[in-house]
Amino acid sequence: MTAKKSEAAAEEDKIIDTKRKSGSVKSQKQKPAAKEAKSVEKEVKSLKEEDLLLESGTDSEYDGDGDSLSLNSDDFDSDFYDSEDDGSQRETENGDEVHGHDGSDGNVDDDDESEQVDSENGEEDGSEEGFEQDEAVEESDSSEDEVAPRNTIGDVPIKWYDDEKHIGYDITGKKITKKEKQDKLDSFLATMDDSKNWRKIYDDYNDEEVELTKEESKLIRRMLKGEAPHADFDPYAPYVDWFDWKKESIHPLSGAPEPKRRFIPSKWEAKKVVKYVRAIRNGTIKFDKPEEEPNYYLLWGDDSASDLRGKNLNFVPPPKVKLPGHEESYNPSPEFIPTAEEKAAYELMYEEDRPKFIPKMYTSLRSIPAYENALKESFERCLDLYLCPRVRKKRINIDPESLKPKLPSRKDLRPYPNSCYLEYRGHTGPVTSLSTERSGQWIASGSMDKSVRIWEVETGRCLKVWEFDEVVTCVAWNPLSDFSILAVAMGRDLVLLNTELGTDEEQKKIEDLLNVKDLPELVPSVAKIVTWRQDEKHGGVKITHFKTITYIDWHSKGDYLSTVMASGETRGVVVHQLTKRDTQKLPLKIRGLPVRTLFHPTQRGIFLIATKKNIRVYDLRKREGPIKKLETGLREISSMAIHPGGDNLIVGSKEGKMCWFDLDLSSRPYKTLKNHPKDITNVAFHRSYPLFASCSEDSTAYVFHGKVFNDMNENPLIVPLEILRGHSSSKGQGVLDCKFHPRQPWLFTAGADSIIKLYCH
Amino acid sequence: MDVEGEDASKVVHVKFVTKLDSPFKVPVTSVVIPSNLTRLGLSSIVNSLLTLENPEPFDFLIDGELIRMSLEEFLQAKGISAERTLEIEYIRAVAPRREEKPSLHDDWVSAVDGSSHRLILTGCYDGLGRVWSSAGYCTHILEGHSGAISSVALVNTEDAGSVTVATASKDRSLRLFKVDTDEPVDSTTKVGAYKILRGHKAAVQSVAAQKYGSMVCSSSWDCTINLWNTDQSTSEGDSVSTKKRKGNNQAAESQTEAEAESTFVGHTQCVSSVVWPEHDVIYSASWDHSVRRWDVDTGKETLNLYSGKALNTLDVGGEGSALVAAGGSDPVLRVWDPRKPGTSAPVFQFSSHASWISACKWHKSSWYHLLSASYDGKIMLWDLRTAWPLSIIDTHKDKVLSADWWKGDSVVSGGADSNLRISSGISIS
């Protein structure tokens, strides 16, 4: 029953529709769609199949539509609009339907509407599109679309024209006059005699009678039966499984063709958009949000509890820029402006040491040009700020004088030699070596004029002269006071001279010591090195070595005498013993050329050998390597002297440095003094006074106060006292030797100017 | 500079007084003189007042100090106002007027003794002592030493006939000679020692004779002072011949050896000089920077003056013959007054020399004057009343090794130019 009713409605609908040719294709499509929806509600599925069947023809146009939709928003909108208003159209239609049918249907419809809006529901969509499509089908084969509509009154209730003579207007605007009603009888007769009369339906819109064709009536009949309206549609078509795994499809996705909905705008989306549009129109939505104002506020409102600086590690504030001086003024006082030649000089300078800023003078303020380096300088400042490592430097703005250590005043350290009163003249060549007699009454000197002289200290009188035939390199007085033997080294010979200064019995002793009638038989290894011989000419002993002797040193007991030769290995140093008339090689190997040797003044058998670089301390009684090695940081050692106490050593070097070693403190220098610009030729300790001296090729001699304390934990006190000048340098040589007077605080210096000077306190 | 030429901007009223008798006495009148005069100006004024035939240099004293520099400077230095009339005493300037011709030796003259008026005694580095009657006249040669003579001394000069001479030498011995000075000198006679004093271990530096006695003392490098007896009779350890034979030119002369009477030990270094001013007091100077006074009888040292320097020479004299003057290894001549209690600082220091001081001698009669010889070749005459030397004798070409007064008005000196020089005519009132 309901079915019939609905069908009737549908029928009527359709008819109306088909008669009235309204503009848009779509609108035409939809009405039967609605009918379809009602009629074929039950088998959704079949419907689906159907529209799937029917789809193919219409694809193209939809595609285009879909594109435009997805792309630009404008036609999106427009399209939305007409979809919108035919949506409303449909609503009105439904409205009619509601009028037409009972509420239940209307309800259904409402549901549909609502569902359509809120959720994308496959069925609903499907159905909707469904009828659109089959309309299209209908469209395609309905013939009467081509016929122009006759009545143009549009969609108004026809009953308005009931009491009119015309029922509307044709396209040209002429009234369409009604046919005059024929009375019942005639109509009846017409029906009677006309067999096809039952097919005739009165169309009051166009006010004419329409005769249904056969197939039309068939269709109607089918519909009445509730079958599919089309004859050739079979509802039970075999199910096509688009999504089969049997076939060689590797993709899990379905090969199903794109569903339609992908191409048509979604209504709910459109609704949202329209909401926005409205909002925009109302101005509730703004596109460019306003330029936000930089808001400033009281940043340092409370300076309390600000320990942020504490968090990151020590912050070094950037140094301030140096404030400008007078010279930067635009109008400096004239003395600040460099003269022309100075400017020229600047030009000649290198880029970096050229002054950064050259003062200029402008007579008036307005004549000052723009400073060309302004940007550059600020840029450099920036670079400094973020690229330069900042370090806190302690600024010492003190008088540099205050850096000088407080030396104990020299007055307190007296006596020390400071002025020269006596000169010992007589040598004709540079004086190479000095030696003081123990009592301090005489000194001996050897010179390049091949002579050795003995001088009386107090008067400066030359007592004795020995002439040799070789340059005297070294003289050394026997340390014993009652044993006045002078050892003279010249070339390869070492001559022991009798100075005949002692008393008679001493003389006797010396003489029989010095005449060696029976030459000592030496160990063959030693014999290769030295030979003893009697020296008749000078009445002494001559010991000839295999190499030139560079230095000789007496043992403090006066019996042993060590000579240094310019030779490495074991043969560089030999020790002679006077009483036994014997010569021994050292039982040890020397690395490098020996320069100086020293017998330790106090400890027995301790023997120091200085090679070019460093100093080794040997113990002659045990026969092994050095018991101590002193690293002097020096390039070439030239001389050394040991403190009479025996535990302090000074070393002079060819680069003019002097090292003080504390032997039992460490093997490194306790103090290094760079006092001479040229080679140090000799260093000397005083035997009793706390004095030491160094003399150098720069023809000066330094006198130092060097006090050694008894307790170990007090460092020696070293104070430079005096620079002794007076010698004149001859051919690059200055002072060649210096010795202290054994008892007085006096210093003897032997100059290359062939003078020996005595500096007294 | 002449007085008239100078502008007399500031003047002083002065009155010249003097202890000199005529012809050097000026009438005591106050005169007005410009204040910027120096001694020379004053002297020329006095001379003009005196109107002598040959001008005489004077020296001037204002209350006990000799005027040096210009007068006003001097006054303001002394703080004397120039308003009141000054009393200026004038004396004859102390300066050698004459220079005798030098008497040459063979070697350095290391010692001179002028204590006797009749002769001059010199010691020389050639080991010979010489006796000179006057400049250039060598009467005797004292031979025997094997080393250089370092010091000579006249022993008891009072007896008429002959004098005894002690020489100290670097050969560690002393020798005693007898020289008779009576017979007229025509040729130089060689004299041998009659006594040899051995005992020093090292060179003898100095010898001094006892006043009014027969003892000599000697000092040596061996840090000792030895006392010796000079008369041969009482010398123990005599050798065979005790009888002394007079004879100038006898080669063979019996010599006696003698040991030291006593030895004073205390010095730690070479004792460079000794003097024996009083009967039982010996002063000694040493290189250990000390001046010591020894009591002869006990041998104890009774005084020890410390000077910073090594000393070469000393002499005792001056006021009450108590002042000690010593010089040594620096150019300063120091004078101590041992009688001053407490202090051992020198009371005078004369520092005009340029080098070591080798000799210093007090004038016998004057309390103020002393001389000093130095290695810078100068002999300076000093007056305690001023800081500058009265005069400088720089006749020596080399070091002056020793010097002495002679006859109270001359200076004899010997030096490394191996000359004995005599500069005389020194007027010391």
Place this chain on the structure above:
Amino acid sequence: MPKHYRPAGKKKEGNAARYMTRSQALKSLQVNLNLFRRLCIVKGIFPREPKKKVKGNHHTYYHVKDIAFLQHEPLLEKFREIKTYQKKVLKAKSKKNEELARLLLTRQPTYKLDRLIRERYPTFPDALRDLDDCLTMVHLFAVLPASDREKLEVKRVHNCRRLSHEWQAYVSRTHSLRKVFVSVKGIYYQAEVEGQKITWLTPHAIQQVFTNDVDFSVLLTFLEFYETLLAFTNFKLYHSLNVKYPPILDSRLEALAADLYALSRYIDASSRGMTVEPKVDSSSSSQSNDREESELRLAQLQHQLPSSEPGALMHLVADNNEEVEEDEETRACKSLFKDLKFFLSREVPRESLLFVLPAFGGMVSWEGEGAPFKEDDECITHHIIDKPSAGHMYLSREYVQPQWIYDSVNARIILPTEKYLVGRIPPPHLSPFVDNEAEGYVPDYAETIKRLQAAARNEVLPLPGVGAGDLEDPQNLLYAGVMSRTEEAEAARNKKKMATLEKQYHEELKMEITGTSADDLPVEEEGEEGEEEDPEAAIKQVANDEDTRSKLSMSNKKRKLYEAMKMGLEKKNEGVKLIEERKRKLKKAQQ
């Protein structure tokens, strides 16, 4: 094995652990160099100098903590975001989608620096201490031409200009300007704000030129930070004056490039507050009619007269309640140009003078409209003019060159104007930042100024001999050492003199004895002359020996230091010597 060998398990220690090179820092922060730079600049992170440079000398080292500090900086994230956003924009651009690009550009992510400022300058004095560079830069950019090549927009230039003017307005209002120095590079100002001496340089008001050897991105980054800093500082300062910030300006004055003036007015007005409102008409009634229109503009702007109004009652009021917190220097500055009216002719640097004169209590007007009073105002006392000759001269005022103002400002006294009159070469303009004594060279004009000051001081407050006394002491201290030297020399000379006298004495004696007359004295004289310079040489020798002696016993390090210092002193003295030498030459040239 190498010295810095580290067993496998062991952690790094010491400098190796504490410092990292820049490249390491970049890696650990995962930023590129530019970004890192910006971060460093904004956060004020600077390289450190490690004791031992583990990676070698040519690297720059950052402290690990600093880098960590950067790591936790939210700005880092922000920067990254911006970077990606930029990529977006770039993409749009390259796709020719201008629309979208514009759209995106309008929605760029932004960041704020205020937190950083607070972090870098926890207290306000800290900020003030670092304000020098900030001000200098802002002032520089205020006169730079905007150029899109350097991505320097007009907006920023204007902002800089505004900020600088705000600052100047504050300074001049509070009379805290202390020193002004016109140099070739520009004009240096020194103000004292909250006890901090702040010095900045404003370039001369001529178009600056771009030099292409600067990296503008760095500069702009700094500028960005500085702008913010200065803005906040200004805020704080204005706030301390109870002035609203940012100020609303008199648009017209602004248009006349006199916005500084406008500002100062604004400040005065609003700092005075409501109390002075009633006085408006009274004071305005006292005005000459030529300022009526400006008056009513002010009235409608709720503005007030400039504080430097002669005889304005509110002046007294203001002073009375200000006296308490003003130190006497401020007062001195405030009253320096009191009761003086200045008129600036067209060619003088108006910006600077508009800033300086009110700062020292002067009252300014200028040529051109918007000026508070016109040129023909009778009570103008000084007419600042920078032309060789003035056109029409009023007898009632003095025509001086601008330098007069700067000099008298620095001298704190009103200098006599005759040296500065129109057409003359003004006396040298000296830098007020130099301590002449320390420098060792005092220009003449400084001396004269000092004398004038002393005079002024004496007449104002009777303190006899203030100037003289304190000058001597340092010199005494300085020359103590020298004195001893000279004494030595003196002694030696005396000794020498004595010796010569003695010699002369003996010569005389000898002569007298030999009886020769005095002729050969001159010979000795010149002999003495010959020996004269001997003692000096000896003294020098002695001094040298002393020097070498003490140097010998110094430790190596100390000796080096000592020599370095000596060298420095030498250099300084050389400079002074050179200057004096030139001076002498000039003097000679003049005679």
